[in-house]
Amino acid sequence: MGQVTTVDDVGSTRGRVARLKVASFIQRQGALVTLVLVCIFAAFRYERFLTEFNISNVLRQNSMLGLVALGMTFVILTGGIDLSVGSFVAVAGVIAALLANQGTVFAITAAIAFTSVLGLVNGLVIAKARIQPFIATLAMMIATRGLALVYTGEQSVRAETATGSFSWLGRGAIGFLPVPVLILIVAYIIAAVVLNRTRFGRHVYAVGDNEEAARLMGLNVNRVTIRVYTLSGALAGLAGVILASRLGTGQPVAGAGWELDAIAAVVVGGTLLTGGQGGVGPTLVGVLLLGVIFNLFNLEGTISPWWQLVLRGLILLVVVIIQNRLSARK
Amino acid sequence: METTATVSTTRRSGNLTSRLGDFGPTYGALFALVLLVVANAIFTPYFATLSNLWNVLQLVSATVLVAVGMTMVIATGGIDLSVGSIMAIASAAAAVSFGRGTAVAILFALLTACAVGAFNGALVSGFRIQPIIVTLATLITGRGAAQVISNGGQLIPFSNPGFEYLGKGYIGPVPVPVVIMLAVVAAGIFIMRATSFGRYVLAIGGNEAAARLAGVKVHRTKIAVYAFSGLLAGLAGLVETARLGASDAQKVGLYIELDAIAAVVVGGTALTGGRATIVGTLIGALIMQVITTSFNMGPFGLNPLPYSWGLVFKAAIILLAVYIQRPKLA
Numbered sequence: 001m002g003q004v005t006t007v008d009d010v011g012s013t014r015g016r017v018a019r020l021k022v023a024s025f026i027q028r029q030g031a032l033v034t035l036v037l038v039c040i041f042a043a044f045r046y047e048r049f050l051t052e053f054n055i056s057n058v059l060r061q062n063s064m065l066g067l068v069a070l071g072m073t074f075v076i077l078t079g080g081i082d083l084s085v086g087s088f089v090a091v092a093g094v095i096a097a098l099l100a101n102q103g104t105v106f107a108i109t110a111a112i113a114f115t116s117v118l119g120l121v122n123g124l125v126i127a128k129a130r131i132q133p134f135i136a137t138l139a140m141m142i143a144t145r146g147l148a149l150v151y152t153g154e155q156s157v158r159a160e161t162a163t164g165s166f167s168w169l170g171r172g173a174i175g176f177l178p179v180p181v182l183i184l185i186v187a188y189i190i191a192a193v194v195l196n197r198t199r200f201g202r203h204v205y206a207v208g209d210n211e212e213a214a215r216l217m218g219l220n221v222n223r224v225t226i227r228v229y230t231l232s233g234a235l236a237g238l239a240g241v242i243l244a245s246r247l248g249t250g251q252p253v254a255g256a257g258w259e260l261d262a263i264a265a266v267v268v269g270g271t272l273l274t275g276g277q278g279g280v281g282p283t284l285v286g287v288l289l290l291g292v293i294f295n296l297f298n299l300e301g302t303i304s305p306w307w308q309l310v311l312r313g314l315i316l317l318v319v320v321i322i323q324n325r326l327s328a329r330k
Numbered sequence: 331m332e333t334t335a336t337v338s339t340t341r342r343s344g345n346l347t348s349r350l351g352d353f354g355p356t357y358g359a360l361f362a363l364v365l366l367v368v369a370n371a372i373f374t375p376y377f378a379t380l381s382n383l384w385n386v387l388q389l390v391s392a393t394v395l396v397a398v399g400m401t402m403v404i405a406t407g408g409i410d411l412s413v414g415s416i417m418a419i420a421s422a423a424a425a426v427s428f429g430r431g432t433a434v435a436i437l438f439a440l441l442t443a444c445a446v447g448a449f450n451g452a453l454v455s456g457f458r459i460q461p462i463i464v465t466l467a468t469l470i471t472g473r474g475a476a477q478v479i480s481n482g483g484q485l486i487p488f489s490n491p492g493f494e495y496l497g498k499g500y501i502g503p504v505p506v507p508v509v510i511m512l513a514v515v516a517a518g519i520f521i522m523r524a525t526s527f528g529r530y531v532l533a534i535g536g537n538e539a540a541a542r543l544a545g546v547k548v549h550r551t552k553i554a555v556y557a558f559s560g561l562l563a564g565l566a567g568l569v570e571t572a573r574l575g576a577s578d579a580q581k582v583g584l585y586i587e588l589d590a591i592a593a594v595v596v597g598g599t600a601l602t603g604g605r606a607t608i609v610g611t612l613i614g615a616l617i618m619q620v621i622t623t624s625f626n627m628g629p630f631g632l633n634p635l636p637y638s639w640g641l642v643f644k645a646a647i648i649l650l651a652v653y654i655q656r657p658k659l660a
Contacts, residue, residue: 081462125649132601134409135652138588139645146641154638260411260466273460306483309474317453317467324459 023326030323031269031285038292046299054295056178062291063180064089064239066284069262070191071232073283076266077195078228079208079275080133084122085236085262087144088115089255092240094148096166097250100159104166112237118144119233123226137229141259148252157250170246180242187235191280204228208275265290268319290315358654359597359613362647366620373630382623384505388573390619391507392417392583394612395566397590398518399447399559401611404594405522406552407535407603408461410559412450413590415472416443417567417583422480424568425488425577432492440564446472447560451553469587476579486577497572507569514562518608531555535603592644593618596651614651618644 042049049055068085075082092111099107118140125136159166172179195201203224206214215221236255244250263273269286271278293315297308371378396413403410424439446468453464477483499506522528530551533541542548563583571577595601596617597610625640 129653130656131649131652134601135595135648138591139648141645142588142592142648143642143645146638146645149638150636150642154636260469263462264466264470267463273463304482306474306477310471310478311474313467313469313471313474316470317464320459320463320467321453321457324457 028270030326031282031289031319034319035285035289035292038289038296042292042296042299046296048299049295052176054299056173056176056181058288058291058295059181059184060178062287063178063184064243065258065261065265065291066184066287067187067235067239067242068258069265069283069287070187070280071228071235072259072262072266073269073271073278073280074191074195074204074228075133075232076263076271076273077204077208077275077278078225079211080126080225080228081137081263081273082119082122082229082232083134083137083259084118084140084144085232086255086258087141087148088118088233088236089240089243089258090250090252091115091118091144091148092237093244093247093254094152094157094250094252096241096244097157097159100161100166104161104169107166108169108241111241112234115237115240116230116234119230119236120226122233123229126229127222127225145252145256152250152252154252156252159244159248159250167245167248170242170244180246183238183242187238188280188284195280200224200227205276208277210276261290264316268316270323359610359617359651362651363613363617363620366617366624370620370624370629374624374627377624377627380503382627384503384508386616386619386623387508387511388505389623390615391505391511392566392570393586393589393593393619394511394615395514395562395569396559396583396586397593397611397615398514398608399562400587400590401518401594401597401599401606401608402522402531402555403461403559404591404599404601405531405535405603405606406555407538408454408552408556409465409591409601410447410450410556411462411465411587412446412468412472413559413563413566414583414586415469415476416446416560416563417570417586418476418579419443419446419472419479420564420567421571421577421582422476422486422579424493424571425486426479426481428488428490428493432490436493436496436568439568440561443564443567444557444561447563448553448557450560451556454556455549455552473579476582480577480579483578483580487575488577489575493568494572494575497569497574507573510565510569514565515608515612522606522608527551527554532604532606535605537604589615589618592648596648598651598655600655617647621647 039049068089072082072085092115095114096107096111099110122133122137122140125131125140126133129136161167169179174182195204203214203219206217206219207221207224211221240255243254247254265286266278266283267273267286268289269278269282269284271282271286290312293312294308297303297311303311376382396417400410400413420439420443423442424435427435427438430438450461450465450468453459454461480486496506496510501509522531530541530546533544533546534548534551538548566586567582570582593615594611595614597607597612597614599606599610621643622637622640625635625637625643628634
């Protein structure tokens, strides 16, 4: 494709090839290009946008959704979906807050372990009982939310700690980097390596691309499925712990609707819901794009919350339509 | 896995185990409902009273209205997450237009709801975007739009006896919402059993490409199905609004899509499409409502249990129902 002839009379062919290349580039990097454009626009329009305070605030606010979306990316790459992550955020926060007085590390570990086990159950139900991911995780979403509400008596749980180490996770900073942002960066780097450089990562793509073919090649599809849902549970738990640490309380109603925000971020990034195509980089871009747009609404200051909802939905729709048109050309 | 598949195909159709095996998928939901009602009637005080019967039916009516439309959407292999937001749009649209007459307000609200549904269908069918993403975008946008219409999501109280009859009135001993619900269920059964449109819906869900080759107008049918789902959601929104005597664009229909999907799935309609049972959906919704009501009243003479326990129990019912009904050779 690179060696297109330069003779003028095949200019139309060359033009078409160039257009195809541009289309393919936009489809792959469209979200990134949009993110850059939106940031440039914001930097010119709002003085406050490029301040250290604003940037670190945007990153800190979106770090938790970023972690949830990271787990969701693995699940969606296998062709599945995980609706239970919002409830996991709540239950992990409640557990961490309840156990905070018994040592920070213990509280965090216990909370993440608990949601990992719930994620494992999701995976087992989907892989072994062959129940569709949508239904299995919908049931888990309802049940886990119910458990969190039952156990707390529908009240927030205050994290009682003698030391400040529990709140450090959500509010602290190392140098200029807020701790949640640092966790986010480390998580995405590890995830990118796992997805692109390990056997497990290739299996995730293989299962999402064609599950039957993967099975026939001798790949243990069930194990891949169980692992991605466990991972999604663990990352949602981590997000829940960070949220509880930021707020100083574990709230049984936290994280409601996060599953939809996470799915939107994954899709906006360019990962296909059908599985097999996409990656963690695109998801990070999707999370940041939606986060920056939300930040612009706030900086503008005159857009009411309900108009923000309208715009968010429309942006999601426009992005998906554009991606769809571009991929249909191929 | 392969061995179990072989066993079940070679099993003779007449023997007892297979007949028992078939009983679950076909009558399992009905059996569960009867069991729940009988057990509650015997052991839960005041459960088996006429007023409680009408109460249960009245409370379930909005979910059933939405779930009938959802059954058809799911039968085409799609899903409609936007129904709750469409309820809010209809509610707000009616509340702001009572000045032009009750009939005009109702008509305007229903047309708006139908149009939003048709918009969903056009995007799903025309742009070939996944239904879950399209209707997720409509869910977000619609909730915002409803608040825009109602001038910032304020509670709009109204006094309009003619309209409130929709939610609070009685025909003989029967509450009007229950009459509406039964009429819609009957219409749904008629459409799916006795019209070519119903056949087309199932054909598209069974195999879209084959349906297209067989001459089914796939675009038109899909748009009609989503429009119908929108229309019924609008009707549900009006009934709820009339029952409450006020329009609350922030709360009306919130999360009802999950209740509706659960009712459809428990009733025996497969998420993969190609199969639909409206009666099953009614039974599924009733199972969920009987559980909620019984938990509120204090099941089996116990103290009333918090709503949250109901959530856990419902989740278990969903999983159990889907597990029993899963296709044998899947």
